[in-house]
Amino acid sequence: MRTFAWWFGMGSLTTMSVLLVQGGVRDLVYGSPSSTTVEGILSMGLTILGGGLLAGCVAVILNRLR
Numbered sequence: 001m002r003t004f005a006w007w008f009g010m011g012s013l014t015t016m017s018v019l020l021v022q023g024g025v026r027d028l029v030y031g032s033p034s035s036t037t038v039e040g041i042l043s044m045g046l047t048i049l050g051g052g053l054l055a056g057c058v059a060v061i062l063n064r065l066r
Helices: 002-030 038-065
Strands: none
Touching: 002 038
């Protein structure tokens, strides 16, 4: 469980940083309509959650194979 939690956090942070580098900071600062709507926030949140789940699950699988 600790392995999953650690890699879930790292995957989420990495995904969030990639999203912000790809223009998310500009959208948030200038108030782009796509980033301030509920759909935009939900989309960004689901993407971050998906990145965390992917990293966590891969870490658990690799830990079991070892």
